[in-house]
Amino acid sequence: MAIKFRTKNVEVSYSDKKAIKDISLNIKKNTITALIGPSGCGKSTFLRCLNRMNDVIENCSIKGSVLLDEQDIYGPDVDPVELRARVGMVFQKANPFPKSIFDNIAYGPRIHGLASSDNELKDIVHNSLEKAGLIDEVKDRLNDQATGLSGGQQQRICIARAIAVSPEVILMDEPCSALDPIATAKIEELMNEISETYTIIIVTHSMQQAARVSKKTAFFHLGDLIEYNDTDKIFTQPENEKTQDYITGRFG
Amino acid sequence: MPNLPMSLVFFMLIGTSLFFYFYSKNNILKKAAFVGQRSKALPSHYGQQSFLWAFIPSTIILLFLTVGGPNYIDQLFYDKIQESNPKLNQSFVSLILAKVINVSNGKIATDDEKILTLASDYKAAIDQLYFYRGLVVILCAALVGMFVSSLQSPRANARENVEKFIINIFFVSAVIAIFTTVAIILSLLFEALRFFSLYNFFDFLFGLHWAPNVAIRSDQVAAAGSFGMIPVLVGTLLISFIAMCVAIPIGLFSAIYLAEFASPRTRDFVKPTLEILAGIPTVVYGYFAALTAAPFFREIGFSLGLDVSSESALAAGAVMGIMIIPFISSLSDDVIRAVPQSLRDGSMGLGATKAETIYNVVLPAAIPGLVGAVLLAVSRAIGETMIVVMAAGLSASLTVNPLDSVTTVTVQIVSLLTGDTEFDDIKTLSAFGLGLALFFFTLLLNIFALSISRRLAERYD
Numbered sequence: 001m002a003i004k005f006r007t008k009n010v011e012v013s014y015s016d017k018k019a020i021k022d023i024s025l026n027i028k029k030n031t032i033t034a035l036i037g038p039s040g041c042g043k044s045t046f047l048r049c050l051n052r053m054n055d056v057i058e059n060c061s062i063k064g065s066v067l068l069d070e071q072d073i074y075g076p077d078v079d080p081v082e083l084r085a086r087v088g089m090v091f092q093k094a095n096p097f098p099k100s101i102f103d104n105i106a107y108g109p110r111i112h113g114l115a116s117s118d119n120e121l122k123d124i125v126h127n128s129l130e131k132a133g134l135i136d137e138v139k140d141r142l143n144d145q146a147t148g149l150s151g152g153q154q155q156r157i158c159i160a161r162a163i164a165v166s167p168e169v170i171l172m173d174e175p176c177s178a179l180d181p182i183a184t185a186k187i188e189e190l191m192n193e194i195s196e197t198y199t200i201i202i203v204t205h206s207m208q209q210a211a212r213v214s215k216k217t218a219f220f221h222l223g224d225l226i227e228y229n230d231t232d233k234i235f236t237q238p239e240n241e242k243t244q245d246y247i248t249g250r251f252g
Numbered sequence: 253m254p255n256l257p258m259s260l261v262f263f264m265l266i267g268t269s270l271f272f273y274f275y276s277k278n279n280i281l282k283k284a285a286f287v288g289q290r291s292k293a294l295p296s297h298y299g300q301q302s303f304l305w306a307f308i309p310s311t312i313i314l315l316f317l318t319v320g321g322p323n324y325i326d327q328l329f330y331d332k333i334q335e336s337n338p339k340l341n342q343s344f345v346s347l348i349l350a351k352v353i354n355v356s357n358g359k360i361a362t363d364d365e366k367i368l369t370l371a372s373d374y375k376a377a378i379d380q381l382y383f384y385r386g387l388v389v390i391l392c393a394a395l396v397g398m399f400v401s402s403l404q405s406p407r408a409n410a411r412e413n414v415e416k417f418i419i420n421i422f423f424v425s426a427v428i429a430i431f432t433t434v435a436i437i438l439s440l441l442f443e444a445l446r447f448f449s450l451y452n453f454f455d456f457l458f459g460l461h462w463a464p465n466v467a468i469r470s471d472q473v474a475a476a477g478s479f480g481m482i483p484v485l486v487g488t489l490l491i492s493f494i495a496m497c498v499a500i501p502i503g504l505f506s507a508i509y510l511a512e513f514a515s516p517r518t519r520d521f522v523k524p525t526l527e528i529l530a531g532i533p534t535v536v537y538g539y540f541a542a543l544t545a546a547p548f549f550r551e552i553g554f555s556l557g558l559d560v561s562s563e564s565a566l567a568a569g570a571v572m573g574i575m576i577i578p579f580i581s582s583l584s585d586d587v588i589r590a591v592p593q594s595l596r597d598g599s600m601g602l603g604a605t606k607a608e609t610i611y612n613v614v615l616p617a618a619i620p621g622l623v624g625a626v627l628l629a630v631s632r633a634i635g636e637t638m639i640v641v642m643a644a645g646l647s648a649s650l651t652v653n654p655l656d657s658v659t660t661v662t663v664q665i666v667s668l669l670t671g672d673t674e675f676d677d678i679k680t681l682s683a684f685g686l687g688l689a690l691f692f693f694t695l696l697l698n699i700f701a702l703s704i705s706r707r708l709a710e711r712y713d
Contacts, residue, residue, distance in 0.1 A: 056600060058515075085603030095594035098617050107612065108602040158598065165602055 004029040004169060004199045005050060010064035012045050012054060019045040020223045023064070027216075032191060032200045034210035034231065037220035038246065043203045046220070047171050050201065051087035052080040068169075085112055088162035092174040094154035096146035096161075101138050104146045104157055105129060108165035124164055132160035133190050152183025159190065163198075170194075172202040176209065188213050207247055211235050219243045255379065256386030258318060264390050265314065269307035272397035276302035276404060284406040291406035298401075298410040304417050306397035310389045317385040325377050326353070329370065440691060443684035450678045451479050456685055458482065462648035462659075464668060464679045479682045481689055483650040487658035488690075491569045491640060492633040494654055498573025499629055503580025504622070510581065511588035512610055523585065530578040534638040541571035541643030553655060563645035563657040572639050576629040583628065587621030588614060623705035630701075631694055637662040661690045 005027040012019045020042035027033050035043040045054070052073060054060045066073050073083050085108070096104050105125040108114075115121035125142070129135040134156050138149070146157050155175055162170050172191075176184040191200055191213050204210050210217050211231060218228040219242075227234060227243045238244045245251050277299035284291045291298065329352060334345050348367070354360045355371035356378070362368065404410060448456070459480015506526065510519055546567035553560030560566075591614050599609040615622070637660075645657030646667060668683040 051601065053597065053601060056597070081603050081605050083603075084601060088603075089597075089601035091594060091597060091601070093594055095592070095598040097595060097598065097613050107599070107604075111602070111604050111608050111612070161598075161602065 002029040003027065004069065005201075006067040006070065007046075007049075008065045008067075010046070010049060010062065010066060012042070012049060012060065012062050014057070015059045018223060020220075023225045025218060025225060025228055027199065027201060029199050030196060031215040032195050032202060032213050033216045033218065034214035035201065035203045035218050035220060036205075036207060036210050036246075037226075038251070039205075040222075041220040042223040043218075043220045044173055047173055047201060047203050050169070050171055051084045051089055053084075053089065055080055085165050086167055087169040087171060088165055088167035089171045090155070090158050090162055090173065090175050092177055094151060094158055094178070096149070096154050096157050098145065098147055100143045101146045101149075101157065102142040105160050105164050108161060112165060114165070128160040128164040131163050131190075131194060132156045133186065133193075134160055150183070152179050152186060155179060155183070155187060156190065159187070163194070167198065169199040169201065172200065174203050174205060177205060184209070207235070219246060221246070254383060256382050258314075258382075261314060261386040261389055264386070265307065265310055265393055268390060268393045268397065269303045269310075272302040272306045272393075272401055273299040275397075276401040279401055280404055280406060280410075283404070287406060289406065292409045293411035297414055298404050300414045301404065301410040301417075302397055302401045304414065305400040306393045308417075308421070309396060310393040313392055314385065314389045317381070317388070321381045321385060322378065325374070325381060328377070329374055333370070437691070440684060440687050443681060444688040446676075447678065447681035447685040450681065451685070455479070456481055456682075457689075460650055462664070464664075464682055477679060477682075479678075479685070481661075481686060483648045484659060484661050484664050484686065485689070485693070486650060486652065487565070487644075487648065488634055488660040488662075490565050490652055490654065490658055491572065491644060491660055492630060494566060494569025495572035495576055495633040495636075496626075496630060498570050499576040499580055499633075500626060502573075503577045503625075503629070504584055506577070506581045507584035507588060508610065508615075510585045512606070512614070523582065526578045526581055528578075529575065530582070532575070534575065534636060535642075537571050537575050538638045538642035541567050541639050545571050546643050549655075558655060560655045561645070561657045563643060564655050565644055565658045566654040568640050568642075568644035569654065571643065572633055572636055575636070575639070576632055579629045579632060580625050583625035584618070584622050587618045587625065590621070591617045620705040623701055627698065627701040630697065634690070634694055634697075635662060637666055641666065661686050665690075 003026045005025070007023055007025045010023040011021055023042075023046055025046075035047060037043050048054045049062060049066055050068075050073075054062060062074065068083070068087065072078070088108075097107060099107070102125055105128050106115075106121055109121055109124050115124055126135065126139075129138060134153065137153060138144075146154065149157065155178075159170070159175070176187055179187070188209065191202070194200070202210075202214065214231045216228070217231040217234040219226045219234065219238075219240075221242055227238060227240045229239070234243060235247055238247065277295045280291050280295050280298040326349065330345060330349050333348050333352075334340065337345070340348075351360070351362070352367055352370045352374050355362050355367055356375040362371075456479050459478065460482050461478045461480045462483045463478045506522075510523060514522060542563075546562060546564060549564055549567050549570075550560045550562055595613050595617060596609055599613045600606075604612065640660045640663045644659065644663070646659050646663065647657050648659045648664070649656060651658065665683045665686050668680060668686075
């Protein structure tokens with residue numbers, strides 16, 4: 001299967017402190033890849049490299065190369081704004097804008113000029129909500145404040161918001177860590193459904209979640225990539241002792 | 253009789269209360285050891301309980317005696333003087349009393365035997381009062397402290413008592429603030445009513461002519477004044493409007509720069525520098541406006557062939573705007589920075605540019621706070637007096653031309669209430685009419701701005 005992201009010797013440091021070291025990883029197209037590891041292991045930092053969200057942070061420097069469809073995203077002629085339209089992101093804490101549900105979903109299409117008419121915009125919003133499995137819950141109150149929804153619904157609004165820009169990749173940074181099991185199940189179901197059309201990379205603290213949703217899993221520890229393999233392999237017969245210790249709960 | 257001034261009594265009071273703090277703290281440990289169980293609250297809570305009970309009631313008595321005591325003695329001497337000179341009218345009695353008090357303080361000297369005896373009597377009475385004040389206060393603190401600490405039992409929860417006591421102190425503080433506000437409004441209202449009994453309310457409210465040039469003493473001859481507040485109000489609005497035209501864009505843009513673009517080092521330098529502007533006394537702004545800004549605008553006006561008055565609304569408004577910038581920029585900066593980073597990340601993560609993020613997400617989320625900042629600035633502008641006195645003049649002409657000289661409500665109040673005035677005169681009383689109008693005007697403005705910010709409020713958690 002085609003490779004979507006190809007990273008070579010990626011190293012990120014904040015001021016003088018190295019957050020991740022020498023990460024080389026190939027991420028397959030239209031699959032779900034999970035990044036697991038204990039807190040502070042650099043998995044979120046790595047995720048944020050993939051759409052240059054680290055650019056926003058001061059004193060953050062990046063070495064190595066990150067190729068999206070074989071093109072270096074840190075190249076001189078790459079506009080991070082365009083990149084982020086191709087590589088969307090869903091964050092740990094649901095962060096709907098303090099606007100109506102409709103305006104939240106329409107935010108991306110509006111700033112990128114994806115809809116040429118009001119009707120087209122409505123279609124995009126409708127389709128995104130449908131893909132996010134939210135349409136039945138919110139279709140009668142699209143003008144209500146998105147911040148008035150439940151935590152799980154808010155997170156799915158954020159996923160729908162990301163889908164609305166029609167990205168190629170969706171990065172998810174612990175999207176379920178603040179949600180109850182039912183809301184989590186809904187989001188995992190949603191991820192499965194959309195993984196045919198989108199490449200999804202998810203950072204998670206829950207090994208069960210990684211095992212449930214992902215095809216490939218990468219295990220990070222103290223800024224190093226310890227092991228990267230098929231999820232089945234990682235969870236049944238890990239090659240590295242540290243991975244073994246982590247998934248069996250001996251540390252982390 | 254030993255001399256016990258206020259400060260000494262107060263320190264003794266603190267000392268006594270502190271004594272009971274430590275005494276109760278130790279005592280409760282002994283009591284707890286005696287019954288063989290731990291006290292319900294921490295020993296320091298029992299100490300605090302004794303401290304508060306010894307300190308607060310005695311402080312209230314101290315304040316009461318300090319304010320009320322001398323008044324009572326004055327009244328006694330007033331009656332005494334009147335009794336010995338039944339023919340004197342009231343103001344002469346007051347005059348003699350004032351003289352007695354001043355002689356007793358040693359502020360003035362006199363040869364008058366009567367006054368001297370009265371003065372020494374007065375001094376003795378005051379000394380006696382102060383002595384008993386000290387005695388009563390300290391005794392009260394000691395007795396209440398003894399009483400409370402002897403009643404304390406390890407089974408009673410002193411923490412709850414202390415917390416209730418402190419909550420009550422907070423409550424009383426709130427009530428005092430509210431009562432003061434009510435008292436201010438009432439005093440304004442009563443004086444204003446006196447004015448409206450002399451001058452028609454609607455003529456005042458809608459009159460287009462402001463000329464308070466009436467005879468201020470009964471022996472003067474002058475025209476009957478005219479008290480239509482519209483020109484003065486328009487002047488206030490004009491100057492405030494000019495000030496906001498200067499302050500809102502500059503303040504808001506600098507806040508956006510500070511919060512979103514400036515590096516921490518720039519910010520650490522720029523923000524305090526901007527805040528220095530807020531610390532400059534308004535009088536200084538006033539002569540900047542009168543000596544620098546007004547001639548500057550006049551020169552520019554002349555070079556363009558415009559007739560600019562040497563005291564212009566433009567100069568006063570522009571300088572007032574500069575004065576207000578730090579209010580808007582500093583508050584707005586705080587408000588913008590309080591918008592959660594997660595919202596910015598969310599917007600950037602969707603591929604929005606920084607500008608789009610600020611315009612579409614950050615500013616809408618910050619709107620209620622921004623309206624608050626602007627509102628505070630507007631009330632500053634409306635209430636500002638000094639700059640206008642010095643740079644905009646006193647002539648109450650009904651104009652919206654910023655190049656003319658205008659006057660404002662506050663400036664008129666100042667000019668009406670300073671100098672040689674009688675307090676039952678229509679001219680003086682009109683100041684209270686203006687004050688009341690200004691009060692209601694700012695009140696309406698506040699309510700209006702609050703309702704706007706509530707409607708615009710986009711809640712974020």
